[in-house]
Amino acid sequence: xxxxxxxxREKPAETLDGDRIALHMNAGLMxxxxxxxxSGAEGVGxxxxxxxxxxxxxxxxxxxxxxxxxxxxxxxxxxxxxFRTLDIGSDKVLPxxxxxxxxxxALGWRAIRVGLDKVGVMRxxxxxxxxxxxxxxxxxxxxxxxxxxxxxxxxxxxxxxxDREEKLGHTLPASVEVGAMLETPSLAFAPKxxxxxxxxxxxxxxxxxxxxxxxxxxxxxxxxxxxxxxVSYLSFLKQIVERASASGTHLSFCGEDAGRPLEAMxxxxxxxxxxxxxxxxxxxxxxxLRRTDLAEARDVIETAFxxxxxxxxPAVMEWMRNRD
Ligand code: PEP
Ligand code: MG
Numbered sequence: 001x002x003x004x005x006x007x008x009r010e011k012p013a014e015t016l017d018g019d020r021i022a023l024h025m026n027a028g029l030m031x032x033x034x035x036x037x038x039s040g041a042e043g044v045g046x047x048x049x050x051x052x053x054x055x056x057x058x059x060x061x062x063x064x065x066x067x068x069x070x071x072x073x074x075x076x077x078x079x080x081x082x083f084r085t086l087d088i089g090s091d092k093v094l095p096x097x098x099x100x101x102x103x104x105x106a107l108g109w110r111a112i113r114v115g116l117d118k119v120g121v122m123r124x125x126x127x128x129x130x131x132x133x134x135x136x137x138x139x140x141x142x143x144x145x146x147x148x149x150x151x152x153x154x155x156x157x158x159x160x161x162x163d164r165e166e167k168l169g170h171t172l173p174a175s176v177e178v179g180a181m182l183e184t185p186s187l188a189f190a191p192k193x194x195x196x197x198x199x200x201x202x203x204x205x206x207x208x209x210x211x212x213x214x215x216x217x218x219x220x221x222x223x224x225x226x227x228x229x230x231v232s233y234l235s236f237l238k239q240i241v242e243r244a245s246a247s248g249t250h251l252s253f254c255g256e257d258a259g260r261p262l263e264a265m266x267x268x269x270x271x272x273x274x275x276x277x278x279x280x281x282x283x284x285x286x287x288x289l290r291r292t293d294l295a296e297a298r299d300v301i302e303t304a305f306x307x308x309x310x311x312x313x314p315a316v317m318e319w320m321r322n323r324d
Pocket of ligand 2: 183206
C-alpha cells in the first residue's frame with residue numbers, strides 16, 4: 001500500500017480548493033519511527049509511552065527512559081513528537097502495578113487519574129522527557145483529561161519539574177508545548193480558560209466515541225452500532241472545532257477514525273486541520289483529500305445535518321459517487 005501512494009509521498013495533503021491538512025502519525029515504539037520517513041508524515045501526533053512500560057517487568061528507570069525518548073527525537077529529525085504521558089488502566093494493565101479491582105475499568109482509575117494520584121511515576125517520566133529534549137523543543141500531552149483542574153495540576157507538575165531541572169543545572173527544552181487529550185465529552189464543555197491554557201488539544205476519538213455513545217470500544221456487538229459520521233457525533237466534533245478555534249488552540253484528532261479516508265475527509269470538512277493516524281493510512285487519506293473540494297463536502301455535510309438523517313455517510317457517499 002505504501003508503494004501505491006509513493007508518488008504523492010512528498011506532496012502536501014492539499015484539497016482542490018487549497019486547504020492544507022497536516023497528516024501526522026501515531027507511534028509507540030522505536031521500531032515505528034522509520035515509518036516517519038516512509039509514510040510522508042509531518043510529525044508524530046501521538047507517541048504512546050505506555051508501550052515501553054508494558055514490555056518490561058518493572059517500572060523503567062529514568063535514565064533508560066530519557067535515553068529512549070532522546071532516540072525517538074533523534075529519529076524524528078526535528079519533526080514534532082507529541083509524547084503522551086503514561087496512559088494505563090482500562091485496556092492497558094501493568095502486571096507489576098497494584099490496581100484496585102474495578103467493576104468498570106474503562107470508567108475507572110486510569111491515565112491522568114493514576115498519574116495525579118501516584119505522582120512519583122509521572123514526575124519521573126516528565127524528568128526523563130525534559131532531559132531527553134536537552135535543548136530541543138518538547139511536546140507533552142496528558143491523556144484522558146476530564147476536567148480543567150486535572151489539566152492544570154498535570155501542567156503544574158511539568159512546570160515544577162522544569163524549574164527543578166534548571167536548578168540542577170540541566171539544559172532545558174528550547175520550548176515546551178503542553179496539551180490535553182480530549183477523550184471524555186465533559187472536556188468539550190470545560191471553561192474557556194481551559195482552552196486558553198492548553199497549547200493544543202488532541203481528540204482521542206477511540207475513547208471519546210465510546211463515552212459519547214456509551215458503547216464499549218472493546219465490545220464488537222455494540223461498537224459497530226454507532227457510525228462515526230452520525231449527525232450527533234459529527235456535530236459534537238464540530239462544536240469542539242469551534243471552541244478550539246475561538247481560543248486559538250491548536251486542535252488535532254488522533255483516534256483510529258482519522259485513518260479512515262472518508263472519516264478523515266469529513267473531519268477536515270468540519271474544520272480539523274491536523275489528523276494523526278497509523279503510518280499506512282497516510283497515503284490513502286492524502287489521496288482522497290487531494291481529490292476533494294472541501295467547501296463542497298462542507299455543504300453536503302451541513303445539508304445532511306438538517307435533513308433528519310441519522311448519519312451523513314449516505315449523503316457524502318452519494319456526492320462522491322456523482323463526483324467520480
Ligand atoms: C484514543 O482514545 O482515541 C487514543 C488515541 O488513545 P488510545 O487509543 O491509546 O486510548
Ligand atoms: Mg484513549
